[in-house]
Amino acid sequence: MEKNSAASSCEEIVRNQQVILRERVRGSPKEADMEVRDGSAKLKVEDGSSGAMWVKNLYLSCEPKTRHLMDTIRPSSPITGFGVARVVDSANPKFEKGDLVWGITGWEEYSLISPSETFFKIEHTDVPLSYYNGLLGMPGLSAYVGFIELCSPKKGESVYISTAAGAVGQLVGQFAKLLGCYVVGSAGSQEKVDLLKNKFSFDDAFNYKEEPDLDAALKRYFPEGIDIYFENVGGKMLDAVLLNMKSHGRIAACGMTSQYNLDQPEGIHNLVNLVLKQVRMEGFLVSSYYHLYPKFLETVLPHIKQGKIAYVEDIVEGLEKGPAALVGLFSGRNVGKQVIVVSRE
Amino acid sequence: MEKNSAASSCEEIVRNQQVILRERVRGSPKEADMEVRDGSAKLKVEDGSSGAMWVKNLYLSCEPKTRHLMDTIRPSSPITGFGVARVVDSANPKFEKGDLVWGITGWEEYSLISPSETFFKIEHTDVPLSYYNGLLGMPGLSAYVGFIELCSPKKGESVYISTAAGAVGQLVGQFAKLLGCYVVGSAGSQEKVDLLKNKFSFDDAFNYKEEPDLDAALKRYFPEGIDIYFENVGGKMLDAVLLNMKSHGRIAACGMTSQYNLDQPEGIHNLVNLVLKQVRMEGFLVSSYYHLYPKFLETVLPHIKQGKIAYVEDIVEGLEKGPAALVGLFSGRNVGKQVIVVSRE
Missing domain, CATH: 3.90.180.10 (Medium-chain alcohol dehydrogenases, catalytic domain)
Known part of the structure; x- marks a missing residue:
C-alpha cells in the first residue's frame, strides 16, 4: 500500500x-x-x-x-x-x-x-x-524434458539431433554425451558442423544442405539405426529419419521449424515405420513442464560450473x-x- | 524317444x-x-x-x-x-x-x-x-496392449477408433465403454455402422466413405476433441484426426491398412499438431507383448463369460x-x- x-x-x-x-x-x-x-x-x-x-x-x-x-x-x-x-x-x-x-x-x-x-x-x-x-532457460529445459524425460536415454544408445547447433540441439547433444550415448547432429553450414564436432563434442556431424539423399546420409552415420531422434525440423528430414529408426526407438518432437512458415506443410510418407519399428513419437511444449525447472537447474548447474557443458x-x-x-x-x-x-x- | x-x-x-x-x-x-x-x-x-x-x-x-x-x-x-x-x-x-x-x-x-x-x-x-x-488371440491382445497399456485411458475420455468394426477395433471400443469412455468409431458401410451402435454399444459411429470432409465429421462427433485415437488406417484419416486431438492426447498406431498396398504412401501433413497439442503417438507390434497374454486373458475372460463383450x-x-x-x-x-x-x- x-x-x-x-x-x-x-x-x-x-x-x-x-x-x-x-x-x-x-x-x-x-x-x-x-x-x-x-x-x-x-x-x-x-x-x-x-x-x-x-x-x-x-x-x-x-x-x-x-x-x-x-x-x-x-x-x-x-x-x-x-x-x-x-x-x-x-x-x-x-x-x-x-x-x-x-x-x-x-x-x-x-x-x-x-x-x-x-x-x-x-x-x-x-x-x-x-x-x-x-542454456538455463526454456531451450535448456526443453532439451532436458524432451531428451531425458521423454526419451529415457540409455548409455550406448544412438542419438540423432536435427538443428543440432541451435540453442536446444547443442544441449541435447551434450546431455547425450554426458550419458555415454553416440551422438550425431546435422546443421546447415560447415561452420556449425565444425562447432558441433569441435566445441560440443558430438561424435559426428553433417551439413544437411550438402546431402542430396538424407536417407543415405543417415545410413552412413547410423548403419545400425537411430535409437533416439530429437526432432526440431519436420519435413523431409523426419521422413528420412523414420526410415532409419531402430526398433523401440523414441522421437521427441520439440518443433518442426521447416514447416511453420509453409502454407501447406510437406507430407510425411514414412509414418508406417512407427508401427513396423514400434517407435514412440511425442510432441511437447516446455510450458507443460515448468515444474521440472528446479530439478533441471540442479542437474545442469554443476556441469556448467565444472566446464562440462559448452554453450x-x-x-x-x-x-x-x-x-x-x-x-x-x-x-x-x-x-x-x-x-x-x-x-x- | x-x-x-x-x-x-x-x-x-x-x-x-x-x-x-x-x-x-x-x-x-x-x-x-x-x-x-x-x-x-x-x-x-x-x-x-x-x-x-x-x-x-x-x-x-x-x-x-x-x-x-x-x-x-x-x-x-x-x-x-x-x-x-x-x-x-x-x-x-x-x-x-x-x-x-x-x-x-x-x-x-x-x-x-x-x-x-x-x-x-x-x-x-x-x-x-x-x-x-x-477376441482371445492376437487381435484381442492388440486391442488390450494398444488401448490399455499404451494409452492409459481414463473414465470420461473421448476415444475414436478407425476400422472400428474390425477384429481389433470392436474390442477397443468395448474396452473403452467398460472403462466409462465416450466412444465413436468409423467403418466403411452402413451395416458396420449399425453393428457398432447396436451390437458393440459405441456411443456413435459413422461411415467414413460418406464423409467428404473427415475433419468436419470428426468435429461433429468430437466438438471438444479426441483424447485417444486408436489408429488402424493411416492416410487421410490420420491427417484429419491430427487436427482434432486434444492437448496431451494419445495415439496408438496398431496399423495403417490404407497405406500398406500403395507404392508411395500418402503424405501426412498435420503432424505438427503432435507438437502443438503435445500428443504421444506410439506404434506397436503385438509380438512384443506376448508376456501380457495371461494378464489380458485374466481381464477379458470374465467379461466374455458375463456377456459384457460382444463379438x-x-x-x-x-x-x-x-x-x-x-x-x-x-x-x-x-x-x-x-x-x-x-x-x-
Missing part, C-alpha cells in the same frame, strides 16, 4: 524503444513486418493492477517461438518473447524491485508484465545472465538489431543461441 | 489341401495370386526335428498381417497366418498330442510347426475355439474359400472378424 500511495508523487517517465509488429506476418518474418520506434513508459504499477510488475529488459531471446507469438499479438503491439529482465516496480507478491527474473516479456526497453505471465526468479548469478535465455551465443547489441536477428534465424544465419542485448545495465 | 522309434512303423500319410502363394504379390492381394491345390503330409515329426510339431488346422485367421506375411514366404509355399489347431504329433516339450493351440500356422489342412514359432496352448475351451483367432465373426467354411476371403478383407467386404474354417474336427 505504501508503495502505491507513493506512486503518484514520484512518477518516472522514460523513453521506451520498442520493436512493433506492423501487420500480421505471412510465412517467414521479414524486416518490413517490424518497426523500431520510440514510445514512453511510466515505470510504476498503477493502483489496482494487482500482481503486475514493470521490468527493465536486459537480454531478449530470438527463437522459433518468437515467430509463433507474432500470431498471438495485435498489430501495433511490441513483439513478445523470452527475456531476462530486472524488476523496477512490482505489485506481484513473488517478485520485488531489484529482482532478476526471466519469462515472456516485450521487445522493448521496459515492459509491464501481467500477473498471469509465468516468471522465474534468477537465483544463481555466477553464470552469465544471458544464459537464462538459453555458444550469437549476441547482437541493441534492440534495433532485433528484427534482422529474427529474420536471420529462419535463414540459419545465426551460430549458436541468438540473443539480443537491450541493456547491460 | 519311444515316440520317434515307433514313427517309421506307423506312418500316416494324408491328403493336405493347401493355399499356395503363386508369386510375389504387388499391392492388394488378388485371388489369382493364390492357388488351392492338394498335397500330402506324413504326420510324424522326423527323427532329429527337435522341438517341431505337426498340427491339424481348425480355424484360420484372415487379417492385414496375412498380407504382410505374404512378403516373407517364397512363392509355391503355403500362405501363413494365425490359426487355431490341434497337435497331432509333437517333439516340442511344451505341447503334446491332442493339445489345442494357436499361433502362426499354414493355410493348409496340416502344418509342420518349427520349434522357433511361438504357440500358445488353449486352456479355456468353454468359449468358441475360433475366438482364439480374434462378431464373419466365418467362411472351407480352406478353398480362403483366397476370396483375404481379397475381400482389403475391400472391406467382411463384417466382423474374418475366419476360415478348415475343419470343425
Whole structure:
C-alpha cells in the first residue's frame, strides 16, 4: 500500500524503444513486418493492477517461438518473447524491485508484465545472465524434458539431433554425451558442423544442405539405426529419419521449424515405420513442464560450473538489431543461441 | 524317444489341401495370386526335428498381417497366418498330442510347426475355439496392449477408433465403454455402422466413405476433441484426426491398412499438431507383448463369460474359400472378424 500511495508523487517517465509488429506476418518474418520506434513508459504499477510488475529488459531471446507469438499479438503491439529482465516496480507478491527474473516479456526497453505471465526468479548469478535465455532457460529445459524425460536415454544408445547447433540441439547433444550415448547432429553450414564436432563434442556431424539423399546420409552415420531422434525440423528430414529408426526407438518432437512458415506443410510418407519399428513419437511444449525447472537447474548447474557443458551465443547489441536477428534465424544465419542485448545495465 | 522309434512303423500319410502363394504379390492381394491345390503330409515329426510339431488346422485367421506375411514366404509355399489347431504329433516339450493351440500356422489342412514359432496352448475351451483367432488371440491382445497399456485411458475420455468394426477395433471400443469412455468409431458401410451402435454399444459411429470432409465429421462427433485415437488406417484419416486431438492426447498406431498396398504412401501433413497439442503417438507390434497374454486373458475372460463383450465373426467354411476371403478383407467386404474354417474336427 505504501508503495502505491507513493506512486503518484514520484512518477518516472522514460523513453521506451520498442520493436512493433506492423501487420500480421505471412510465412517467414521479414524486416518490413517490424518497426523500431520510440514510445514512453511510466515505470510504476498503477493502483489496482494487482500482481503486475514493470521490468527493465536486459537480454531478449530470438527463437522459433518468437515467430509463433507474432500470431498471438495485435498489430501495433511490441513483439513478445523470452527475456531476462530486472524488476523496477512490482505489485506481484513473488517478485520485488531489484529482482532478476526471466519469462515472456516485450521487445522493448521496459515492459509491464501481467500477473498471469509465468516468471522465474534468477537465483544463481555466477553464470552469465544471458544464459537464462538459453542454456538455463526454456531451450535448456526443453532439451532436458524432451531428451531425458521423454526419451529415457540409455548409455550406448544412438542419438540423432536435427538443428543440432541451435540453442536446444547443442544441449541435447551434450546431455547425450554426458550419458555415454553416440551422438550425431546435422546443421546447415560447415561452420556449425565444425562447432558441433569441435566445441560440443558430438561424435559426428553433417551439413544437411550438402546431402542430396538424407536417407543415405543417415545410413552412413547410423548403419545400425537411430535409437533416439530429437526432432526440431519436420519435413523431409523426419521422413528420412523414420526410415532409419531402430526398433523401440523414441522421437521427441520439440518443433518442426521447416514447416511453420509453409502454407501447406510437406507430407510425411514414412509414418508406417512407427508401427513396423514400434517407435514412440511425442510432441511437447516446455510450458507443460515448468515444474521440472528446479530439478533441471540442479542437474545442469554443476556441469556448467565444472566446464562440462559448452554453450555458444550469437549476441547482437541493441534492440534495433532485433528484427534482422529474427529474420536471420529462419535463414540459419545465426551460430549458436541468438540473443539480443537491450541493456547491460 | 519311444515316440520317434515307433514313427517309421506307423506312418500316416494324408491328403493336405493347401493355399499356395503363386508369386510375389504387388499391392492388394488378388485371388489369382493364390492357388488351392492338394498335397500330402506324413504326420510324424522326423527323427532329429527337435522341438517341431505337426498340427491339424481348425480355424484360420484372415487379417492385414496375412498380407504382410505374404512378403516373407517364397512363392509355391503355403500362405501363413494365425490359426487355431490341434497337435497331432509333437517333439516340442511344451505341447503334446491332442493339445489345442494357436499361433502362426499354414493355410493348409496340416502344418509342420518349427520349434522357433511361438504357440500358445488353449486352456479355456468353454468359449468358441475360433475366438482364439480374434477376441482371445492376437487381435484381442492388440486391442488390450494398444488401448490399455499404451494409452492409459481414463473414465470420461473421448476415444475414436478407425476400422472400428474390425477384429481389433470392436474390442477397443468395448474396452473403452467398460472403462466409462465416450466412444465413436468409423467403418466403411452402413451395416458396420449399425453393428457398432447396436451390437458393440459405441456411443456413435459413422461411415467414413460418406464423409467428404473427415475433419468436419470428426468435429461433429468430437466438438471438444479426441483424447485417444486408436489408429488402424493411416492416410487421410490420420491427417484429419491430427487436427482434432486434444492437448496431451494419445495415439496408438496398431496399423495403417490404407497405406500398406500403395507404392508411395500418402503424405501426412498435420503432424505438427503432435507438437502443438503435445500428443504421444506410439506404434506397436503385438509380438512384443506376448508376456501380457495371461494378464489380458485374466481381464477379458470374465467379461466374455458375463456377456459384457460382444463379438462378431464373419466365418467362411472351407480352406478353398480362403483366397476370396483375404481379397475381400482389403475391400472391406467382411463384417466382423474374418475366419476360415478348415475343419470343425
